Amino acid sequence: MDEQAVEDIEIHLLLEALHRRYHYDFRNYAQASVKRRLRQARELMGLETFSAMQDRVLHDPAMVPRLLAFLTVQVSELFRDPGYFRALREKVVPHLRTYPSLKVWVAGCSTGEELRSLAILFREEGLEERTQFYATDINPDALAAAARGVYPLDRMAAFAENHRLSGAAAPLTDYYTQGRDGAAFDPALRERVVFHDHSLVTDAVFSEMHLVSCRNVMIYFDRALQDRAVGLFRDSLIRKGFLGLGAKESLRFSAHAEAFRDFAREERIYQRQ
Structure with a gap:
């Protein structure tokens, strides 16, 4: 051998x-x-x-x-792939505004950049007060970092440019203060967040979600595990709820593809049938 x-x-x-x-x-x-x-x-x-x-x-x-x-992959950016967040802002948010309360699941949240991006976007669009966020990951250290919301100052210029390209009217500096340890984001952004240890491999669904955002996670799964994850998202979403994936991810070959329709194809946003 x-x-x-x-x-x-x-x-x-x-x-x-x-x-x-x-x-x-x-x-x-x-x-x-x-x-x-x-x-x-x-x-x-x-x-x-x-x-x-x-x-x-x-x-x-x-x-x-x-x-x-x-x-586990722990490299991300605030408003990574700004076109995705612009599509949420311009195309998905108008639908979400029709609900009196909202639930958003950020699956595989890593150190919290995507979660914080969504929290900022929902604040800017007037949805923060009616939204409950669920941020999950299998890595307890990553979850702790996500809850802290402190990022190196040398990343802020790239984050700010992504934020601008997402269609934001206000500057990113409105949401953080500079300190010795880095850029500390407004603690109020996590007041409506539940952080939870959750595995897409073994755990069950979060129910009645209006938006599930799971970006650049499934590219590390084999086909069977991708299908399991998409099945969880399907069962978690309300009818006509939204699923957002990463730029290199797709439902094209998923066993659960028929449960969704393309909503913003280029930005990998799907709607539950």
Whole structure:
């Protein structure tokens, strides 16, 4: 048996151990991406083999957050892909205004950039006070960072330009203050947010959602897991609710595609049939 085959067995057993011991399930994530991230983790942790990593994970719970930091994607921007947020502002918000109260689920919220973008957009469009946001992720450290809402000052110029291109009338500086630790966003933006540990692999739905935004998460799933996630979103949304995906994601080959219609095709926004 060659070295690559042995490594594949080790990775399979490591992912199985992570699932059975801690209930984090990466077994159906896109394997090329998982392998690349695990190799980075092994190198930076100074471990010779994935079997050694498995031993550490099984017997040292403190290893788990470190490993999750490699396996979950935590790079985002405020108003990333501004056209998506402009489409929400111009095309989706008029529909949302017809409801007396709203629920929005940001699935895979990472460190909170997308959540905060939506909270700012909903404030600007007069919907903040009637909206309950649900922000979920499998990484507890990422959820804690999302709740804090403090970002490096050197990212603010790019964030501000994205915000402007999303159709905002006011400057982004209206929403944060500069401090020693970075740009701290208005704490009121999280007053209507519930942060919750949730896995698209194993957990159930959030119900009666008007908008589900899950961007640049499913590209790391295999086809079966993508279908499971879309099924969750379908069951979570009210009739005529909206689903937003990332620029490289689509429902075209999903088993649940017939449950949705294209609403803003270029921006990957769909409406529940």
